[in-house]
Amino acid sequence: MNINIDAIKKQTYDAIVVGSGISGGWAAKELTEKGLNVAVLERGREIKHVTGYETATKDPWDFAHRGRPDNMAAEQYWAGMRTGYTANEEHRYLFENDKENPYIEKRGGFDWLRAYHTGGKSLLWGRQSYRWNEEDFMANAKEGIGIDWPIRYKDLESWYTYVEKFAGISGQKEGLDVLPDSHFLPPMAMSAPEVHLKNAVKSKMGRPITIGRTAHLTQPAAHHTAIGRGQCQFRDKCMRGCPYGGYFSSLSATLPAAAKTKRLTMIHNAIVSEIIFDEKTQKAKGVRVIDQITKAVTEYYAKIIFLNAGAIGSTAIMMQSKSNRFPNGMGNQSDQLGRNIMDHHLGVGASATVEGFEDDFVYGRRPSGLYIPRFRNWGRDKREYVRGFGYQGGAGRGSWGRGTNMDGFGADFKAEMTQLGGWNIGFTGFGEILPNPENRFTLSPDKKDKWGLPVLEFEAEFGSNELNMRKDMANDMAEMLEAAGFKNVTTYNSTTTHIGLGIHEMGTARMGNDPKTSVLNKNNQVHEVKNVFMTDGACMTSASCVNPSLTYMALTARAADFAVSELKKKNL
Amino acid sequence: MNRRQAISRMAILLGGTLSAPTLSAMERMGTPSVNSADFSLTETQRKILAEVAEHIIPKTNTPGAKDAGVPAFIEMMLKDCYKAPEHNSFITGLVNLEKKNFLNQNKTEQIATLKEVEKENKELMKAYSVKQIKVGDNVDKESMEGKVGVPFWRLVKELTLFGYFTSEQGVTTNFTYEPIPGKFEPIKVQKGQKVTYH
Numbered sequence: 214m215n216i217n218i219d220a221i222k223k224q225t226y227d228a229i230v231v232g233s234g235i236s237g238g239w240a241a242k243e244l245t246e247k248g249l250n251v252a253v254l255e256r257g258r259e260i261k262h263v264t265g266y267e268t269a270t271k272d273p274w275d276f277a278h279r280g281r282p283d284n285m286a287a288e289q290y291w292a293g294m295r296t297g298y299t300a301n302e303e304h305r306y307l308f309e310n311d312k313e314n315p316y317i318e319k320r321g322g323f324d325w326l327r328a329y330h331t332g333g334k335s336l337l338w339g340r341q342s343y344r345w346n347e348e349d350f351m352a353n354a355k356e357g358i359g360i361d362w363p364i365r366y367k368d369l370e371s372w373y374t375y376v377e378k379f380a381g382i383s384g385q386k387e388g389l390d391v392l393p394d395s396h397f398l399p400p401m402a403m404s405a406p407e408v409h410l411k412n413a414v415k416s417k418m419g420r421p422i423t424i425g426r427t428a429h430l431t432q433p434a435a436h437h438t439a440i441g442r443g444q445c446q447f448r449d450k451c452m453r454g455c456p457y458g459g460y461f462s463s464l465s466a467t468l469p470a471a472a473k474t475k476r477l478t479m480i481h482n483a484i485v486s487e488i489i490f491d492e493k494t495q496k497a498k499g500v501r502v503i504d505q506i507t508k509a510v511t512e513y514y515a516k517i518i519f520l521n522a523g524a525i526g527s528t529a530i531m532m533q534s535k536s537n538r539f540p541n542g543m544g545n546q547s548d549q550l551g552r553n554i555m556d557h558h559l560g561v562g563a564s565a566t567v568e569g570f571e572d573d574f575v576y577g578r579r580p581s582g583l584y585i586p587r588f589r590n591w592g593r594d595k596r597e598y599v600r601g602f603g604y605q606g607g608a609g610r611g612s613w614g615r616g617t618n619m620d621g622f623g624a625d626f627k628a629e630m631t632q633l634g635g636w637n638i639g640f641t642g643f644g645e646i647l648p649n650p651e652n653r654f655t656l657s658p659d660k661k662d663k664w665g666l667p668v669l670e671f672e673a674e675f676g677s678n679e680l681n682m683r684k685d686m687a688n689d690m691a692e693m694l695e696a697a698g699f700k701n702v703t704t705y706n707s708t709t710t711h712i713g714l715g716i717h718e719m720g721t722a723r724m725g726n727d728p729k730t731s732v733l734n735k736n737n738q739v740h741e742v743k744n745v746f747m748t749d750g751a752c753m754t755s756a757s758c759v760n761p762s763l764t765y766m767a768l769t770a771r772a773a774d775f776a777v778s779e780l781k782k783k784n785l
Numbered sequence: 786m787n788r789r790q791a792i793s794r795m796a797i798l799l800g801g802t803l804s805a806p807t808l809s810a811m812e813r814m815g816t817p818s819v820n821s822a823d824f825s826l827t828e829t830q831r832k833i834l835a836e837v838a839e840h841i842i843p844k845t846n847t848p849g850a851k852d853a854g855v856p857a858f859i860e861m862m863l864k865d866c867y868k869a870p871e872h873n874s875f876i877t878g879l880v881n882l883e884k885k886n887f888l889n890q891n892k893t894e895q896i897a898t899l900k901e902v903e904k905e906n907k908e909l910m911k912a913y914s915v916k917q918i919k920v921g922d923n924v925d926k927e928s929m930e931g932k933v934g935v936p937f938w939r940l941v942k943e944l945t946l947f948g949y950f951t952s953e954q955g956v957t958t959n960f961t962y963e964p965i966p967g968k969f970e971p972i973k974v975q976k977g978q979k980v981t982y983h
Contacts, residue, residue, distance in 0.1 A: 270964070272953065272956075272964065273951040273952075273956065274951060274952050274953045274956070277865075278861075278862060278865060278866055279947065279948070279951040280951075281862075281866055282866070283865040283866050284865060284866060284867075284868065285865075401969055402969055402970055402971055403971070404971050405971055446965050446966065446967050447966045447967065447968055447969040448964065448965055448966065571976070572973050572974055572975065572976075573971065573972075573973065573974070574971075574972055574973070574974045575969060575970065575971050575972060576966060576968065576969065576970050576971075576972045576981065577963075577966035577967070577968050577969035577970065578966060578969070578983060579969045609983075610983075612950075612983055613946055613950040614946070614947075614950075616942070616946045617939070617942060617943040617946060620903060622840055622841040622842075622899065622903070622942070623840065623841070623843060623896070624843050624845050626841070627841075627842050627843065627845060628845070630946065630950070631959040631960065631979075631980060632976065632977070632980060633974065633980055
């Protein structure tokens with residue numbers, strides 16, 4: 214890069230956090246609350262909490278195409294179209310235009326959904342919040358897959374509690390080893406057919422079903438309202454941004470908490486192109502930033518750097534940080550940067566129709582579903598594949614949309630469409646993906662984006678373990694729906710889903726004890742550059758089958774605590 | 786991110802289910818075909834479309850498709866959100882009705898004609914060799930082989946329902962509209978009772 218040094222503005226902070234999403238928000242909160250002056254560098258535009266949620270309170274008729282993506286949007290948001298919802302008129306203002314932010318699918322396919330703005334994907338997440346269990350941290354070592362985690366459940370347990378209290382997780386205590394209980398706010402309710410399923414599956418198959426554990430304030434505590442958050446209003450318009458702060462996001466929770474300390478500086482439109490390595494101290498001394506609008510270059514300096522740009526974004530920055538010491542990317546002695554991309558595989562499950570319950574319905578729109586914890590390869594169960602899957606889903610009644618598939622038209626038909634249809638129920642599996650070093654991304658040797666940064670090239674495919682697991686994911690669900698006596702049980706198993714569709718991208722800079730085989734140590738510290746921390750999905754050594762965000766929160770709070778104590782000891 | 790919720794959120798907006806042919810048409814949207822500006826209806830075709838939509842959702846004690854602006858909505862949606870195969874099949878459907886002198890038929894004759902079209906639609910749907918594909922959690926997609934469009938009746942019926950039941954008139958007169966429920970709880974309902982829009 215050819216830069217006019219005189220033109221470079223230089224700014225110094227105690228800590229730099231790259232990215233303001235779910236883990237970056239936590240890093241900002243923890244580091245500022247522990248007394249550090251922190252700059253959060255967000256590559257995207259500024260979105261203000263409440264006033265920035267431009268579609269949040271719109272009615273269906275306020276959208277030009279009533280929500281549907283038009284041809285132009287479909288072409289521009291080509292990766293978003295694969296999800297079936299992110300390119301919608303209600304949501305796409307919070308997702309990136311894929312045409313303007315291209316990436317290359319070199320082998321297999323990869324769905325890379327990006328959200329470049331304040332709060333990142335914390336505005337868009339599914340809010341499902343589950344602790345990992347003890348086995349999740351030991352499975353790699355027991356099965357000889359990938360490398361062992363350098364931490365165990367007990368290392369994270371108190372941090373889970375810590376982040377749960379602040380974030381606010383609604384759920385039901387179940388006392389299960391497979392799905393450790395969180396510190397809960399009151400659970401959301403189940404509809405009548407859902408209660409029926411829960412009871413039938415428990416009594417006939419011994420499998421527990423619980424209400425989705427969701428980062429919504431079902432009963433806000435004083436520390437929630439103190440930062441401006443309110444109770445969930447059950448609108449189920451979450452992905453548009455919540456003006457009530459009903460669900461946890463960086464905008465509703467961690468960034469306001471960080472701002473309260475008066476030690477937070479938010480810098481938007483700041484694309485971090487690389488981390489600057491100081492050969493003398495063998496530490497990072499700051500980051501180089503390209504303004505996404507003006508393309509002006511600025512350098513920011515700090516004692517510690519937290520990379521929270523997402524599993525792909527953070528690792529891409531490390532790859533781009535080349536120096537004499539690190540010709541192949543910062544901290545990449547292990548050659549593990551960019552490898553072991555994981556996600557949760559989905560698009561497989563079963564659905565059914567429910568007879569009866571005609572006079573049952575629900576008031577309000579629950580922004581969550583039911584959760585069926587993993588039961589395969591658990592306890593005495595042993596399958597031909599390793600690891601397992603959980604299910605998420607629920608029941609609902611047909612509305613006017615069912616008319617498309619029905620015969621008839623006219624006054625009676627119209628009247629019928631205004632009445633409730635029968636109940637349907639469906640669940641989809643979320644399966645664990647194994648770490649595979651061949652599932653990876655690299656920097657394109659020749660293609661650049663509009664800021665002159667290398668375009669990313671992905672190679673990602675499911676392996677036999679995932680594909681074998683999917684058969685059970687479909688059949689097991691059908692069996693449970695049948696056990697409940699539901700009718701027209703049908704399974705589905707998409708053959709066209711890619712890694713990335715879950716938008717739970719993980720891996721790419723894994724934690725481990727050995728610098729030869731891992732990028733980060735047990736404190737999320739880059740083995741070879743001690744003042745750089747990665748605490749987003751990049752750090753994950755395996756994937757579990759539960760949604761990952763809660764674990765990123767706990768890991769980030771833990772790493773921030775460690776970083777500040779190391780700073781105080783003058784070790785960084 | 787929880788796929789089920791997100792897709793159900795989309796499904797809510799679309800009225801509870803994702804129509805397979807619509808998804809099929811949506812899937813084609815990424816591939817360049819005709820310039821959507823090429824799609825336009827003649828005045829006669831517009832009149833036929835308006836009558837067909839009104840037959841599907843007539844004015845009763847609540848507004849009908851015409852009151853809710855559905856005919857213009859359908860034309861706009863076809864232009865903006867669909868491509869050549871559906872443009873062609875839609876216009877073919879209107880041309881067929883024009884040939885049957887639809888506008889000069891009385892109401893009873895028109896209903897008989899549309900019942901005929903509905904019947905033909907069933908055969909047309911079969912003929913398109915619809916193949917079930919699962920695109921995601923709880924969402925089925927029927928993939929149309931080749932480049933033939935979703936049949937006219939299917940398109941017009943779906944877009945009439947969609948346009949009407951997402952319009953202000955359609956939503957607020959037929960349902961209880963609760964943008965901010967404030968709580969979630971199981972309840973009991975009676976048949977015939979006004980339903981809360983979901």
